Amino acid sequence: MDPSEVPPPLALVDVTKSFGSVRALRGLSLELRAGEIHALVGENGAGKSTLVKTIAGVHRPDTGQILSDGEPAVFAAPADAQRAGVAVIYQEPTLFPDLSVAENIFIGRQPRARLGTIDRARMRAETAEAFARLGVDIDPDRPANGLSIADQQLVEIAKALTRRARVLIMDEPTAALSGVEAERLFTVARTLRDAGSALLFISHRFDEVFSLCDRITVVRDGAFVSCDPTADLDVDTVVRRMVGREVTSLYPKEEAEHGDVVLEVEALTRTGVFADVSFSVRAGEIVALAGLVGAGRSEVVRAVFGVDRYDAGSVRVAGDPLPAGRPKASIRAGMALVPEDRRHQGLVMEESIGRNATSTRRRVLSRFGLLGARAEHAEARAWGERLNLKYGSLDDAVSTLSGGNQQKVVLAKWLSTEPRVLFIDEPTRGIDVGTKAEVHRLLSTLAGQGLAIVMVSSELPEVLGMADRVLVMHEGRITAELDRAQADEESVMYAATGQRPSEAA
Amino acid sequence: MTHAPATAPESTAGAPPGNGGRPARTRRRFREIGVLLAVVLLIAATWLHNPGFLSTQGVRDLFLGATVLVILAIGQSLVLITRNVDLSVGSVLGLSAFGTAALFAALPGLPVPVGMLAGAAIGLLCGLFNGLLVTTVKVPALVVTLGTLYIYRGLDHWWAGGRQINAADLPAGFLQLGRTGLLGIPLPALTAIAVAIAIGVYLSRYSSGRELYAIGSNAEAARLSGIPAGRRVVLAFALNGALAGLAGVLFTARYGTVDSTVGTGMELQVVAAAVVGGVALTGGVGTVFGAVLGGILMTTITAALPIWQIDPFWQQAVVGVLILAAIGLDRLLALRTARRLRGGGARGA
Numbered sequence: 001m002d003p004s005e006v007p008p009p010l011a012l013v014d015v016t017k018s019f020g021s022v023r024a025l026r027g028l029s030l031e032l033r034a035g036e037i038h039a040l041v042g043e044n045g046a047g048k049s050t051l052v053k054t055i056a057g058v059h060r061p062d063t064g065q066i067l068s069d070g071e072p073a074v075f076a077a078p079a080d081a082q083r084a085g086v087a088v089i090y091q092e093p094t095l096f097p098d099l100s101v102a103e104n105i106f107i108g109r110q111p112r113a114r115l116g117t118i119d120r121a122r123m124r125a126e127t128a129e130a131f132a133r134l135g136v137d138i139d140p141d142r143p144a145n146g147l148s149i150a151d152q153q154l155v156e157i158a159k160a161l162t163r164r165a166r167v168l169i170m171d172e173p174t175a176a177l178s179g180v181e182a183e184r185l186f187t188v189a190r191t192l193r194d195a196g197s198a199l200l201f202i203s204h205r206f207d208e209v210f211s212l213c214d215r216i217t218v219v220r221d222g223a224f225v226s227c228d229p230t231a232d233l234d235v236d237t238v239v240r241r242m243v244g245r246e247v248t249s250l251y252p253k254e255e256a257e258h259g260d261v262v263l264e265v266e267a268l269t270r271t272g273v274f275a276d277v278s279f280s281v282r283a284g285e286i287v288a289l290a291g292l293v294g295a296g297r298s299e300v301v302r303a304v305f306g307v308d309r310y311d312a313g314s315v316r317v318a319g320d321p322l323p324a325g326r327p328k329a330s331i332r333a334g335m336a337l338v339p340e341d342r343r344h345q346g347l348v349m350e351e352s353i354g355r356n357a358t359s360t361r362r363r364v365l366s367r368f369g370l371l372g373a374r375a376e377h378a379e380a381r382a383w384g385e386r387l388n389l390k391y392g393s394l395d396d397a398v399s400t401l402s403g404g405n406q407q408k409v410v411l412a413k414w415l416s417t418e419p420r421v422l423f424i425d426e427p428t429r430g431i432d433v434g435t436k437a438e439v440h441r442l443l444s445t446l447a448g449q450g451l452a453i454v455m456v457s458s459e460l461p462e463v464l465g466m467a468d469r470v471l472v473m474h475e476g477r478i479t480a481e482l483d484r485a486q487a488d489e490e491s492v493m494y495a496a497t498g499q500r501p502s503e504a505a
Numbered sequence: 506m507t508h509a510p511a512t513a514p515e516s517t518a519g520a521p522p523g524n525g526g527r528p529a530r531t532r533r534r535f536r537e538i539g540v541l542l543a544v545v546l547l548i549a550a551t552w553l554h555n556p557g558f559l560s561t562q563g564v565r566d567l568f569l570g571a572t573v574l575v576i577l578a579i580g581q582s583l584v585l586i587t588r589n590v591d592l593s594v595g596s597v598l599g600l601s602a603f604g605t606a607a608l609f610a611a612l613p614g615l616p617v618p619v620g621m622l623a624g625a626a627i628g629l630l631c632g633l634f635n636g637l638l639v640t641t642v643k644v645p646a647l648v649v650t651l652g653t654l655y656i657y658r659g660l661d662h663w664w665a666g667g668r669q670i671n672a673a674d675l676p677a678g679f680l681q682l683g684r685t686g687l688l689g690i691p692l693p694a695l696t697a698i699a700v701a702i703a704i705g706v707y708l709s710r711y712s713s714g715r716e717l718y719a720i721g722s723n724a725e726a727a728r729l730s731g732i733p734a735g736r737r738v739v740l741a742f743a744l745n746g747a748l749a750g751l752a753g754v755l756f757t758a759r760y761g762t763v764d765s766t767v768g769t770g771m772e773l774q775v776v777a778a779a780v781v782g783g784v785a786l787t788g789g790v791g792t793v794f795g796a797v798l799g800g801i802l803m804t805t806i807t808a809a810l811p812i813w814q815i816d817p818f819w820q821q822a823v824v825g826v827l828i829l830a831a832i833g834l835d836r837l838l839a840l841r842t843a844r845r846l847r848g849g850g851a852r853g854a
Binding site: 079081094097145146 | 706710711712715716718721723725726727729733788842843
């Protein structure tokens with residue numbers, strides 16, 4: 001099929017979009033051809049998500065055109081895009097917690113039985129079929145409420161699958177998936193491509209981009225940079241184009257002096273979630289908790305910090321026992337927790353950047369019990385500069401920031417409490433390369449200043465690049481403790497899957 | 506950077522361990538059965554205490570008493586499920602009750618069904634206005650309907666001008682509605698049952714009904730899914746208005762005497778009935794069956810307390826305790842379900 005003869009199912013021509021004074025897209029063009037997986041890469045804030053929402057009919061472009069099969073189309077609402085055969089898997093799952101999984105997948109387009117009622121049996125069967133294709137085991141009748149982020153993402157993928165879309169947009173679908181699940185998704189993506197769908201894949205993981213995609217478009221600051229077949233590109237070139245400069249080192253780990261033990265966790269157990277977890281962290285040390293999604297890493301961190309309860313065991317900070325289940329006491333003892341889900345647990349999205357950044361310091365910043373905007377702003381501005389935060393105004397809602405900058409606000413909020421122990425759960429999930437390196441550099445500097453850091457990460461290079469020590473968890477237990485020198489991809493992976501090297505074929 | 510394990514183990518996808526089955530649905534059913542049980546126990550105990558409670562007349566009174574509140578609670582659930590609320594229903598009921606009576610009084614030859622439809626239409630218009638205000642002005646429904654609560658009541662006062670319309674001014678055929686029945690069930694109660702079935706089927710079996718749940722559950726996701734959320738919310742308000750109008754018509758048919766104060770303060774009772782029946786104020790949760798049971802429980806308590814010779818002063822307190830108990834139960838069940846659902850990754854111990 002010669003692409004020049006058949007018009008592409010979807011194309012954007014010279015699209016611009018501004019939000020107030022922020023120009024999110026400046027004349028972007030993109031052509032999604034049938035039977036091709038197209039990668040879109042760019043730093044966070046480069047306009048990728050705006051582009052996705054423009055294709056999805058959520059945003060209307062200010063100028064420029066959307067062409068559907070070569071014909072100009074107006075996507076005034078998501079329903080218009082769906083009618084044109086576009087399905088979107090968003091970065092953040094958009095599920096209905098109170099509806100069943102099957103209903104989530106078919107909402108707005110349920111199969112009809114007689115009298116126009118919903119054909120539940122068919123809905124359930126098609127859901128089960130989609131899950132079977134993805135190789136996952138989720139009960140179609142259970143509510144979406146309580147699904148892990150990975151499972152929510154799988155439901156989103158199943159939703160797109162059952163739409164039999166001609167154009168499938170995937171905005172970082174693998175951010176929360178384990179390797180196996182991601183691999184299954186890729187198999188499905190390839191099947192769809194071979195069946196003639198056009199796919200757009202957005203990811204910060206270059207190995208995925210290079211192994212999956214046929215063509216890579218790079219965007220920077222809302223503008224088109226380049227579009228080439230994958231075969232003509234390598235990672236270095238792409239990264240250079242994305243950031244517009246050389247990225248020196250992704251993991252700028254500095255050697256830090258290790259001091260006294262600040263955190264001791266002993267035989268921590270929560271029935272059914274994790275068991276017998278013991279570890280200690282010294283000042284200036286970065287300890288990574290590695291393992292597959294669902295191994296109980298975040299749960300351990302939350303229990304240590306006191307957000308969740310635990311059934312047995314003890315936590316000590318600088319030798320003093322820490323009461324269980326009391327985050328306030330933990331904060332007083334000098335602990336800070338940057339959670340995995342920053343949109344729901346780390347930030348108040350509708351609140352201003354300034355308010356969010358200073359939310360742990362309200363009492364300190366207030367005078368006579370009154371909190372002045374000036375004190376908040378001064379403090380927030382200082383942290384903004386230290387962390388190289390990119391923002392318009394401190395009064396803007398934090399939701400207007402890109403993922404990386406949101407993470408910096410969460411960091412500012414916690415670092416301003418001058419903690420001794422920092423827990424950070426998936427520090428760079430959904431953050432672009434440039435900001436990623438910045439976050440890593442920051443963590444490294446903080447460790448150098450004597451902060452003890454416990455990092456939960458699903459990204460192996462990050463774990464290996466940043467950690468002084470790696471604790472690997474498998475099914476709720478620590479299965480390996482590896483020094484920086486011992487830890488490599490293989491040893492961590494074996495421990496994470498609960499195997500000994502000798503057993504694995 | 507792949508962290509794919511060397512061998513392919515089972516998915517980490519969190520299907521609940523064992524046969525976690527249909528927790529939410531079970532929970533909801535359990536929730537409503539709890540209210541049903543309370544109703545049955547209350548009726549049985551009161552009957553044992555005083556068998557007169559379930560005499561033919563007693564049953565008729567129970568049915569008639571519950572009719573208005575039940576219809577209003579069904580309508581309110583439609584709105585609550587979308588994560589909105591309609592506080593104006595008491596005024597809408599009043600306006601439609603007086604409007605219907607005034608119409609019959611002014612046009613003695615008016616066929617009964619036409620007069621009834623007119624009453625429901627008054628409610629429909631009021632509800633439509635509420636819905637359009639909520640969706641276009643994008644002000645919380647609580648505020649909008651608090652405003653229209655006073656506007657509709659004001660209209661009612663202006664229309665009535667201190668007047669009262671008596672049974673003598675109404676056609677006999679219309680008043681007969683409140684007295685005839687089938688198998689001991691009065692016609693108004695039959696109407697309520699029909700409404701419950703129709704709305705119940707709509708909410709559980711039709712896609713636009715399910716979309717009301719979706720909107721209340723996650724409004725942003727509903728927008729991204731291409732659900733015409735604005736239209737659906739307007740529809741919910743309009744239906745609720747029409748049902749409040751219908752309740753007003755039935756009120757007039759039963760009592761025959763109406764003035765402009767009919768239904769004053771009813772809105773909170775209606776919301777209470779829905780909440781007791783398991784319809785969540787936070788949207789996305791609840792069934793018509795639950796709302797009906799909530800309405801029945803509230804009216805049965807009102808009817809039963811005098812028989813137990815409990816000071817009417819305590820009646821309101823009992824209702825209050827009931828609401829708190831219902832909310833407490835909801836919270837407890839939600840926590841339990843959440844724990845069970847989270848069990849997905851729990852293989853540690």
